[in-house]
Amino acid sequence: MDPENQGRIKSTVERYGTDDLVVVLGAADLEGLEMVAETVTEGDPSYVGPLAGVQLGLPVVHIFEDDLREQVDPAIYDERIGFVELAVDSDAVKATMKKLRGEE
Amino acid sequence: MDLKGKKVIALGERDSVSGEAIADCVRTAGADVVMIETECFV
Numbered sequence: 001m002d003p004e005n006q007g008r009i010k011s012t013v014e015r016y017g018t019d020d021l022v023v024v025l026g027a028a029d030l031e032g033l034e035m036v037a038e039t040v041t042e043g044d045p046s047y048v049g050p051l052a053g054v055q056l057g058l059p060v061v062h063i064f065e066d067d068l069r070e071q072v073d074p075a076i077y078d079e080r081i082g083f084v085e086l087a088v089d090s091d092a093v094k095a096t097m098k099k100l101r102g103e104e
Numbered sequence: 105m106d107l108k109g110k111k112v113i114a115l116g117e118r119d120s121v122s123g124e125a126i127a128d129c130v131r132t133a134g135a136d137v138v139m140i141e142t143e144c145f146v
Contacts, residue, residue, distance in 0.1 A: 005141050009113060012139045016111050021138075023113045024130055026121030032145035036115055058113075061105060063126050071107050073132035080125035088120060 001039045006049035009040060013056055023060045024068070026081075028088035030096050033062070037100045062097045064090045108134035116142040 013021065023040050027033045037060045038045050044052040061068055064085055069077060098104045112135045116123035123140040131137060 002143065005115075005143065008139060008141065012113060016138060020109065020111045021113065022105065022107070022110045022135075023115060024126050025115050025117075026123065026126045027115075027117035027143070027145065028120035029117060029145045032117060032143070035145075036143070040113075059105065063121055063129060067105060068107065068130075068133070071133035072129040076132050077129055080128050081121055084121050084125075 001036055001044065001049065001051075003049035006039065006044060006051040009056075010050050010054065013058070018056065018058060021058055023058050025060065025062045025097075028084070028090075028093055030092060033093065033096055034100060036060075037097075060097070060100065062093055064093050065097060066094075110135045111138045112136065113139045114141070116140075118142055118144040 039051055040056050040058045043054045112130050114123040114126035116126050123142040127137040127140050
């Protein structure tokens, strides 16, 4: 993850704390997903950014996941997400998210 | 996970769902979006 974005996340955590913070991802690139999820939980795997060695342990979910989708206005979801979801392998994304959270 | 009242960091991807699109969606679920970013992995 871009070091500048790592810095913004670190500042956001310092400002709001971790109790109510959730990271919602939108990537369909599986390697990218893993990298981002690891960065906001275990720390920057490349050890170059501000989150190197910083275990934030933030909860990580994906906008494609049913649990989230059910809470979103369906019209907005279809307008903003629907066409992307059809164009990518959303099942692989969901499976990757479960694996990253140790749910399978 | 119940999004209502949560503070959300929306991290999108340029070639998939953008951070802005994530933010628009989670706001309808009652979440407070505190950071929006769209990454590029390539």
